[in-house]
Amino acid sequence: MASGTGQANAKRKPVFVKVEDLKPGTTGHTLIVKVIETTPVNTSSRPNRSRALLSRPPPPARIAECVVGDETGTIVFTARNEQVDLMEKGATVILRNAKIVMFKRTTMRLAVDKWGRIEVTEPAKFDVKEDNILSLVEYELVTVPDQGTN
Numbered sequence: 001m002a003s004g005t006g007q008a009n010a011k012r013k014p015v016f017v018k019v020e021d022l023k024p025g026t027t028g029h030t031l032i033v034k035v036i037e038t039t040p041v042n043t044s045s046r047p048n049r050s051r052a053l054l055s056r057p058p059p060p061a062r063i064a065e066c067v068v069g070d071e072t073g074t075i076v077f078t079a080r081n082e083q084v085d086l087m088e089k090g091a092t093v094i095l096r097n098a099k100i101v102m103f104k105r106t107t108m109r110l111a112v113d114k115w116g117r118i119e120v121t122e123p124a125k126f127d128v129k130e131d132n133i134l135s136l137v138e139y140e141l142v143t144v145p146d147q148g149t150n
Contacts, residue, residue, distance in 0.1 A: 014096065020072035020132060024108055024139050027099040031110075032121070033068040033077075034128050035091045040064045040084070068093070068110070070124075073132030076103075077110040083118055092124040106138045 014030040022029065041063040066077045066087045078101070079087045086093060097116030103109045112118055 018072040019068075019070050019075055019134060022075065022100055022108065022110070022134060024100055024102060027097075029095070029098040029100075029110075031070065031095045031098060032124060033070050033093060033095060034124055034126075035087050035089055035093065036067040036069055036074060036128060036130065038064050038066045038079075038084075038087050038089055068095075069128040069130065071126040071129055073129050073134055075108060075110050075133070076135040077112075080111075083112065086118050086120055092121050094119040094121050102139070103135075105141060107135050108137070108139070109135060 017029050017031055019031065019033065043060050043063055062081050062084050064079045064084045064087060066079050067074055068077045068087075069075065077087070077095070095110070095112055095116065095118055098110050098112050099116075100108050101111050
């Protein structure tokens, strides 16, 4: 689809956000973060009955919980499959189109799905503020009654 200026799908310049600005339920974030820690998660090896008839079962998903951060704070990032290889301790990465997912409906985690991208970049010059951990803040789902009926 062409626009009036003759450019087709011009790319927007990314707006980088800081870790402390992340809020529950938000998407489309672009961040530059350092990987502080990476912990592999053991996934269940329980067979899936619906795939039992197939000749080869799918390979198990690889998942790692990574603590990432910038000069404003840290958050837990959930890396899946090939993302795990990029999230090495000490690496600086750019997370594009990242989203906040709620873990157990109370705490925030950062994730990049198939619509996003992770890029390893040159080492950042900032020191990570490790005492502001956003994944430790618990949120509560609150329903607000409709104020229009009085």
